[in-house]
Amino acid sequence: MLELEHGFRVVDVHTRLDPDEEAVAVRGRQVSPERLEREMHQAGVERAAASPGRTPRGEGYLRANNAVARLSIDRPIIAFARLGGPRSVKRVVGPLVNAVSRPRSHHTTAGDVEQYAYDDRYHGFTLDPAHDGLPTEPVLDELAATDDPVVVHGGEQYPPSAVAETLLDRGFPVVLSSFGGYPLNEDLMRSALDLLGEYDDLYLDTAYVPDRDVLEKGLLEHPDRILxxxxxxxxxxxxxxxxxxxxxxxxxxxxxxxxxNPARVVPGLLPDL
Structure with missing residues (x-):
């Protein structure tokens, strides 16, 4: 594929880096770190934030996070640590919002977040509550203490309204992936755009958003909040x-x-001095 020529410095807040062949086979298109770097170059993307893809429920992300951090060394890629928790989104967005869930060994702890935050290999965090569960309150408090950006995967199982109820105004910037409407739910995308008027710490990324009207509305009405x-x-x-x-x-x-916008929210995407 020919290299794009567009004259912009492009940085990317949403990529996935699969650490092994088994993970790639489960999650889709097989792309090695070398190929991802080559495709970034073809698109004129100078730097990207990457986190692991999904692991099977109950496995946790310690090994995958370490692998992504290792594979990002000497590449134009910065690592985000993926986190999981014990709380089901069906509980936190429904009548069982106050139900207590007991963390297990594979769930992220506040101590884990503190270690990731002090490890200069990581520049932010990724949450996919519908698949990995929502972290506990102490973990969210520790995320607020780090003030690092958190990319959040939303969608029909975890809509923008649930993101607002559980994560916004917690003291850390939230980048809601795919305008909160993956896969291709325009109503959810528009509801996420509406939330930008209520929450100063909310941002939206453009991954998997092919709807021109929605993208144009976001860029024209909220030019400082779209990444x-x-x-x-x-x-x-x-x-x-x-x-x-x-x-x-x-x-x-x-x-x-x-x-x-991406470099303001994710300082690690700034060019090296």
Missing amino acids: FGSGAPSVHPNVGVMEILTLDVPEDAMRRAFTK
Whole structure:
């Protein structure tokens, strides 16, 4: 695939780095770290944040997080640690919101978050509550103490309203992936856009959002809150970049999404001095 020429400095807040062949086979398109780096270069993406893909329920993410941190060394990739917890989103968004769930050995603890935060290999965190469970209150408190960005996978099982109820106004920046509407739920995406007017610590990334109207509305009405995310390797970074380049929005709005906003929320995406 030919290299895109667009004149923007592009950084990416949403990629996945699978540490082994078994994980790649389970999660989709097989992309090695070398190929991910090559595809980033083809798309003109200078730096990207990467976290592990899903592991089987009950396995935890310590090994996968360490693998992603190791594989990001000497590459234009920064590692995000993926976290899991004991609380089911069916409980936290329903009448059992106050139910107590007992953490197990594979669940993230507040001490784990503190260690990740002090380890200069990690630049943020990733949550997928519908698959991995929601962390405990002490873990969320520790995330607030770190003030590091947290990329959150939402969707029909964990809609933007649930994100607002459980994670927003907690003291850390939340980047809601895919406008909170994966897969292709425009109503959820628009409800996430509405939340931007209520929460200053909420941002949306563009991964898997092919709807031009939704993307344009976000970039025009909230130009400082939209961050470019490609969703690679499930989507080639070229596709994600082109979706932004073909929108009917000012060049400055594109530059904010590609460069200024991601680097403000995720300082690790800034260029090396």
